[in-house]
Amino acid sequence: MSSLEEELGVKIFERSRTGLEPTETGKKLIERAQDIINRIEEFKSEAKCEASEIEGQLSISAVPGMCRSIVPKTLAAINEKFPKVHLQIKETHLFQVRKDVLNGEADIGVVYSFPSSQEENQQLAATHIIDSSMMVCFRKDSPLAKKDVIYMEELHKYPFVASANVGDTKKFHAYIFGDYHKINFLVQSQNYETKKHFISQGLALCLESDLTTKSDPFFQREDIVVRPLIAKEPKLSYYCIKLKNQNYSVAGKEFLKELQAQANQIK
Numbered sequence: 001m002s003s004l005e006e007e008l009g010v011k012i013f014e015r016s017r018t019g020l021e022p023t024e025t026g027k028k029l030i031e032r033a034q035d036i037i038n039r040i041e042e043f044k045s046e047a048k049c050e051a052s053e054i055e056g057q058l059s060i061s062a063v064p065g066m067c068r069s070i071v072p073k074t075l076a077a078i079n080e081k082f083p084k085v086h087l088q089i090k091e092t093h094l095f096q097v098r099k100d101v102l103n104g105e106a107d108i109g110v111v112y113s114f115p116s117s118q119e120e121n122q123q124l125a126a127t128h129i130i131d132s133s134m135m136v137c138f139r140k141d142s143p144l145a146k147k148d149v150i151y152m153e154e155l156h157k158y159p160f161v162a163s164a165n166v167g168d169t170k171k172f173h174a175y176i177f178g179d180y181h182k183i184n185f186l187v188q189s190q191n192y193e194t195k196k197h198f199i200s201q202g203l204a205l206c207l208e209s210d211l212t213t214k215s216d217p218f219f220q221r222e223d224i225v226v227r228p229l230i231a232k233e234p235k236l237s238y239y240c241i242k243l244k245n246q247n248y249s250v251a252g253k254e255f256l257k258e259l260q261a262q263a264n265q266i267k
Contacts, residue, residue: 031245058251059088061106064192065132065208066238067091069215070262071110077258078251085251093163098124101241107252109241110259112209114233126239127256130263134229134236135213138205145225152231159186161195161204199224209236214266238263 012029013020022030058078062071067089075087090106100106102123110129136150144150144158162185186204187194196218198204213219213226228234240256242248248256 055084056249056251057086057088058108058249058255059090059106060108060110060255061090061092061097061100062110063094063097063112063238064091065112065212065236066110066129068192069211070259070266073262074255074259077262078255081254082251098241101243104243107242107249108255110238111241112236112238114236121241123244124241125244126241129238129240129259130211130266131235131237132209132211134231134234135208135210135226136205136229137199137208137213137219137224137226139199139202140223140225141202142205142225144205144227147227149230150227152229155205156183159184159204161185161187161189161198161206163188163190163192211236211238211266 010025010029011023012025013022060071060075068091071089075089078085079087090100092100094111097106097109097111098121101109111126136144136155138144138158142158144154147154160183187198189195195204195206199206200221200223207229208219208226218224219226240259242252
């Protein structure tokens with residue numbers, strides 16, 4: 001390391017009793033070196049791609065809305081094109097998806113946010129996939145069934161069934177409802193199927209993205225009504241995220257391309 005510093009004419013590390021700490025110049029050089037290494041690995045992968053010899057593992061962490069709609073078709077297409085790539089999919093909540101990517105437990109995360117509330121993360125790079133309208137879902141004998149669209153202000157007097165009160169879910173509902181504590185959450189559960197039982201009995205209604213209601217047969221039933229929601233934020237945006245200092249592998253690029261293709265078929 002000393003020889004390298006002497007050759008470059010800069011100090012890369014500060015030395016102390018506790019070890020080495022990179023200088024500001026050192027941090028920039030390390031980041032640049034990592035980028036070069038990533039590009040070399042990307043070059044190797046692309047060379048193998050031409051010979052259909054792609055191997056390795058691609059891990060995906062995704063929120064339920066995408067994991068139950070276009071992600072399965074995407075993975076099926078990737079599996080057919082790259083049979084030597086081992087695919088792993090994890091369905092989890094928004095906060096955990098981000099955590100999985102940041103901790104290196106997932107190569108790619110699939111997340112959502114409201115367009116006006118997307119938070120910039122210095123460690124993550126995001127690629128937009130699709131926008132999806134927010135919908136209100138309930139049984140057909142509800143008074144709301146007479147309406148073509150539902151306004152947010154009309155929902156405060158109705159009981160809701162929602163995901164369990166994990167941090168990002170509470171933040172989500174607080175953002176869309178405004179005064180979160182006025183909402184009557186009759187049921188909160190981490191089991192996605194639980195909400196359907198309460199909706200089908202006419203005990204509660206729920207919010208879903210248009211992406212979910214189009215892909216889940218439950219919302220196509222004759223006794224279930226789905227109406228557009230008119231609110232401050234009537235749409236959700238879905239994104240793929242990855243670490244900024246890591247390039248997509250060839251399989252990762254193909255996943256992103258295929259995910260976008262599947263999303264375009266829904267639009």
